[in-house]
Amino acid sequence: MNLENIIKELREYYKENNKTLIDKVSIERDPFKVLISCILSQRTKDEITEKVTNNLFSVISSPEDLIKIEDKELEKILYSIGFYKVKAKRLKEISKILIDKYNGSVPDDLEELLKLPGVGRKTANIVITKGFNKDGIAVDTHVHRISNRLGFVKTKKPEDTEINLRKIVPKKYWIELNDYLVNFGKKICTPISPKCSICPIEKYCKKVGVKKFR
């Protein structure tokens, strides 16, 4: 497998291209902010989530702050993101659990994170990797799609992709893999008609399931 070469190429590509929202938030290595940003980013464009999280983090920085905000005020801050009412409620629920069960901290354990409402494997892995700098592979739709096209895995669900990637990707690449593939999936290996003609890893790609490309 050309995994090492692919990672090298993607690393170069990534250096020259814009970082994602979670990369920006994770610079602070604050697991609470990473968790909240991930939940808010679900089904919402990065630009909108970024604006909203900036506004939110200008008034709160902990679960204790969050539960003190009036429901209406929180909904007003979140208004421009998808499902803002549901997400406002969820953020409060999560904050309350963090205070009651984890002493106001975000747990650094995948299984514990998965017990929080609205937290799936992708979000839990992002918190582990971006918030705590611990090993994990966060698989979203981009990582799932590209891993299958490259022929790394042959899976139907992102959860299975994660399990398979954990077996074949050396641990030293786990954290960075998500960064590279999410960024790459938004710009080059897009869901419909990927830009194979300008793809830096085309020579390594099996193009599994790719019927039309540019």
Ligand code: SF4
């Ligand atoms: S060659 Fe095409 S399908 Fe393969 S990774 Fe590049 S853009 Fe995606």
